[in-house]
Every structure is written in structure tokens, then in C-alpha cells.
Amino acid sequence: MNAGVAIDEGSVPRFQPHMKLRFDKKRERWTILAPERLFLPDEIALEILRRCDGVATIGAIVDALAGKFDAPRDVIMDDVKKLVQDFAEKGVLYTKER
Amino acid sequence: MNAAAPPLALLAELTHRCPLRCPYCSNPLELERASGELDTDAWVRVFGEAADMGVLQVHFSGGEPTVRKDLERLVAACGALGLYTNLITSGVLLDEGRIAALAGAGLEHVQLSFQDSEEAGGDRIGGYKGGHAKKVEVARLVRKAGLALTLNMVVHRQNLHNLPAMIELAVGLDAHRVEIAHVQYYGWGLKNRAALIPTRAQLDEATAVVEAARQRLKGVLVFDYVVPDYYARRPKSCMGGWGRNFLNVMPSGRVLPCHAAETIPGLRFDSVSDRPLQQIWETSDAFQRFRGTGWMPEPCRSCDRREIDWGGCRCQAFAITGDAARTDPACELSSDHQRIVELAQTESDRAPPAFVYRGLGAGAARTEPALSEDAVPGAGRS
Numbered sequence: 069m070n071a072g073v074a075i076d077e078g079s080v081p082r083f084q085p086h087m088k089l090r091f092d093k094k095r096e097r098w099t100i101l102a103p104e105r106l107f108l109p110d111e112i113a114l115e116i117l118r119r120c121d122g123v124a125t126i127g128a129i130v131d132a133l134a135g136k137f138d139a140p141r142d143v144i145m146d147d148v149k150k151l152v153q154d155f156a157e158k159g160v161l162y163t164k165e166r
Numbered sequence: 167m168n169a170a171a172p173p174l175a176l177l178a179e180l181t182h183r184c185p186l187r188c189p190y191c192s193n194p195l196e197l198e199r200a201s202g203e204l205d206t207d208a209w210v211r212v213f214g215e216a217a218d219m220g221v222l223q224v225h226f227s228g229g230e231p232t233v234r235k236d237l238e239r240l241v242a243a244c245g246a247l248g249l250y251t252n253l254i255t256s257g258v259l260l261d262e263g264r265i266a267a268l269a270g271a272g273l274e275h276v277q278l279s280f281q282d283s284e285e286a287g288g289d290r291i292g293g294y295k296g297g298h299a300k301k302v303e304v305a306r307l308v309r310k311a312g313l314a315l316t317l318n319m320v321v322h323r324q325n326l327h328n329l330p331a332m333i334e335l336a337v338g339l340d341a342h343r344v345e346i347a348h349v350q351y352y353g354w355g356l357k358n359r360a361a362l363i364p365t366r367a368q369l370d371e372a373t374a375v376v377e378a379a380r381q382r383l384k385g386v387l388v389f390d391y392v393v394p395d396y397y398a399r400r401p402k403s404c405m406g407g408w409g410r411n412f413l414n415v416m417p418s419g420r421v422l423p424c425h426a427a428e429t430i431p432g433l434r435f436d437s438v439s440d441r442p443l444q445q446i447w448e449t450s451d452a453f454q455r456f457r458g459t460g461w462m463p464e465p466c467r468s469c470d471r472r473e474i475d476w477g478g479c480r481c482q483a484f485a486i487t488g489d490a491a492r493t494d495p496a497c498e499l500s501s502d503h504q505r506i507v508e509l510a511q512t513e514s515d516r517a518p519p520a521f522v523y524r525g526l527g528a529g530a531a532r533t534e535p536a537l538s539e540d541a542v543p544g545a546g547r548s
Contacts, residue, residue: 084342086275086314088250094172094220101222101250103275103316103343104390106174159342159388 075126077145079163081152082122087160089117100160107160116151120161126152170409170448170457172220177227177414177425178209180237184230186256187293187523188281190320190355190362192425193229197526203417206236208438210243212415215443217247221413227254229417232264238271245272252277254318257304258297262311265304269311276308277345279318283331291325293523305339316343322362323518326372333379337387346376347392352426352481354524360513361521368514369397396510400471401478401494408480409457413447421446423453426481430490456480461491465499 075081083089088101098114100107109117115136119129130148134141155161182197204212213224224244231237232255244251253268254277280301282288288298308315317336321329329346336344348369349355349362364372373393380389395402405412405424414422419437422428428435434451447453455461459472466477478494486495486509487502495502 084314085312086342088274090222090248090250092220092222099222101274103252103277103314104175104223104225104345106222157384162385 075149075153075156075163077125077127077130079126079152080122080124081120081126081129081156081161081163083120084159084162102160107158112147113151116148117155117161120152170453173216173413173447174221174411175223175225175413176213176216176221177225177412178212178231178240179227179229179414179416179425180209180231180234180240181417182229183233184228184256184524185258185294186230186281186297187525188291188320188354189293189358189521189523190322190349191524192350192353192355193524194353194426194428195357197229197524198417199526203234204415204419204438206239208419209236209240212419212438212443213240213244213247213249215438217244217249219444219447221249223250223252225252225254230256230259232259238267241268241271241273250274255279256292256297257301257308258294260304260307262307265307265311265313269313273313275314275316277316277318278305278308279320280332280335281320282325283328283335287325287328291521293521302335302339305341309340314343315339315341316345317341318345318347320347320349321364321372322349323364323368323514324362326364326368329372329375330379333375333383333387337383341387343388343390345390345392346372347390348372348394350392350394351396352429352485354522356485357522359509360516361518363394363396363510363514365514366397366511369394394510395479395482395494395496396506398496399498401475401482401496403475404479404482404494407457407476408455409447409453410476413443413453421450421452423456424481427452429481430484456490463491463493465497466493469499 090099090101092099098109100109115133116129119132126148130141130145133144152161156163181203182193183200231253241251251273252275253273257278278301280288281291285298289295305315319332333344351359355362376389376391409423414425415438416422419439420435421438422435427433433455436446436450462472462477466472478496480490482496483492483494484490486506493500495506497503
């Protein structure tokens, strides 16, 4: 629990068990429910977050997104690492080395 | 201007009963009795109405919510409705079996209060002998049950010297998050303000401690930090704006825009026993009175921050000026600002008076010697 925030290609990001990514039907948007707050991920963040299933590595997530969006892998890698790092510092995700 | 978007969160004050007697309790001075509390079916119906309206999160609070034997059933009912469930507790009535039952019911997060980093201070401030040790045990049991944990630390002039130790306690107990909240001065906190309010220097030191720890503990512990706005330049966005995101249901079923709203005279509060929750949210006098920006006086009305801080806190405006519709005195643009600054400076420079502990009948509450060399923890006198 409470792993540090060093992120590399082999890291496996997953949601902390008390962080819930749920679809808000009333407002028609995805929301991360957290204690006393909520996060509203934008479309790109959502593409990444929905792949943080505790199985996929950062590398695998980047590969999937590179296929889907036809963008350079190193650019996507930077975005994914930055986002995972950010959400780990906010206590939403944590990572585990494979 | 006054159209009501649906609320995001509901604070369920299940009861005002609590074994602790914290002198900054956010409950009203006039505590509600057990006999007037909503029953299980009524609460379940309220949660259903809330979910239909668009509420996403339910915070079970009190008083001490674990006093209610039906808490597990209420948690499970919320879970079935897709509501995020958060328990705000003192912990002193919990044991391993009850924690397992709550986890089994689907509880998603626990906020456990601490009154200090150590036993003598914690038991004295909470007015409950043995409370601190019990909380430490409960924190371990909560984590052992796999539940996520926030430690709630309410800080003030009589425990700020232990702030670094409080943060270490949170790390040591494997909490995910720590909420360090300076006392807000309403109700019991207002009554005990002189015993609680820190000096400007104490506040600045506390803020520096929190900022350093926040950097050092990135990825380990998430910090929430709430400052006492008597020392602020701009007011807090109280509740994210009156009647914008949040509603509070009292033990008896009255619905409030914030837990202190009943301190404002002349507001009419409706009950879930009489009207549907959505109707109360959209049309009740209490919610309409300060919703949006239409009620604002100058300088708020033309301020470019009017939809950032929503005019600050109505209860504070009333507490300081006697008029809930005035600009929050915490704002330095308020003509009352100097009063709040002088109150803070004068009271924090004097020796703290004895606490007036929370209890039934504010006048009859027991007091205790204030912090001093010879203060005896637990030695109450009336």
C-alpha cells in the first residue's frame, strides 16, 4: 500500500481501492469519486485511466494508445507517465513493479 | 440566477449522540435528542431521493454515527444506489467485528478523528478518557480490514505544537490521507474561540510544516489543509457556494445548506418528513436565500471573485456582524474585516480560558482548566 511514485515503462498502475471511476448518469460524464472530493478527467485522461486495470504496464498502455491515436510513441509515453505520476500523487492511482 | 443544479454530496448527520465532548464540535449548541432521530426506513428513502437527484457521495456523520445500530444497513442501501460511502467517526465505539460488518456492507472510506498526537492531549481535548489509545487501535483495525483511511486532525492553539507528530502518526498508521483542519468558528468552536484560536505566528509555522510534509510525503500521504480564515485576505468558498453542491440532513430530518446554517435566525428549514428532498433543494426558503449571486451586497456584487468564493460564509458574516447578508468579514474588502483581525489578535495573545465542553444544554457543559503547567488531564470541574 502507499507505494512511492517512481514510474517507468514496466510500472503497473492501478486504482486505490477507495477511488471509484464511475459514470455519472445525471450529468453524463465520467467521475472519479474520492473521499470528500471528485475528479473530472478529460477525454485523454479517461483513455489512460480506463486502462489502469492493475494488469497493463505503462508500456502496454502506451502501445494501445499509439495504435488507437496514430501518434508518436515517445510523445504518448511522456503524457501517460505524467498523468500516472500526477494521479499517484493525488492518491488516486498507485503503481507496482511487475 | 437562482436555478439549482443538482447537489453532489449529502452529509447525513445520523445522530447528535457522541461519547466525545470536543469543544469545537460542529454540531449546534442545541443538540437533538435520540427520540427525534429519523428511523432506518426514512434514511433509506432519503438516500434514494438523493441518488435520483444526482447526489454522488454520502458522508455518514453525527454526532457519532456508529451509535446507530442500523449503520451497516444504511451503508448497504447507499451502495446499492451507487452512492460513494464515507464514514466520519471518532472510532471509540468500533471494534473488529463492527468494522468487518461495515466493510462487508460496502463502506468505501473511513475518516477517523484524532484530537492530538498523544494520549494526554487527545483525551483532554476530546473530554474522553482512553479515547486516544482506542483510536490508535481502531486505525489499525480499519487498515487490517482493507478499508481506506483518512485521519482527521482538528488543530488549534492547544495542540499545534504537536503538528509534526500528528503527521507522523498518520504515516505510522498507514493512512492514505490526512486532513489538517484549523478550527472553524461556529457553534461550539465560536463559544470556545479564545481557547482555540492560534496566533498569526503559530498559523504561519503550521502552514510551513504542512507544506514541507506534503512535498516530502508525495505518493505516501495526501494532505488536505484548512486554514482559519480570520487570518485570510479572501474568504473561503464556503461549501463551494450556498446550495450549489452540498446538503446536510440533520438527525430529525431538517435539511440545511451547511451544518451551521441554523445559527442564522429567520431562515426556514424544511424536513424530509414533510417534503421531497428535491423540492427542498430547489425551492425551500433556506436554500434559496443565499443561492447564486443575486443576494450579494457590494463589494461582492461587482467582485470578479463572486463566482469563485460565492461571497464566503454566511454563518460567519452573521456570527461577526449580526447580519448574514453582509460580506464575509474574512474578506479584506469587507468594512468589518478589521474587527475579525482584532478579535484574532486580541484573543490569541491572551492566556486561553477553560474549554466549554460540548454537551446537552450548553450552559450546563462542564469546563476544565485550560492548558497550563499544572493542568490535570481529565480533571473536570463545573
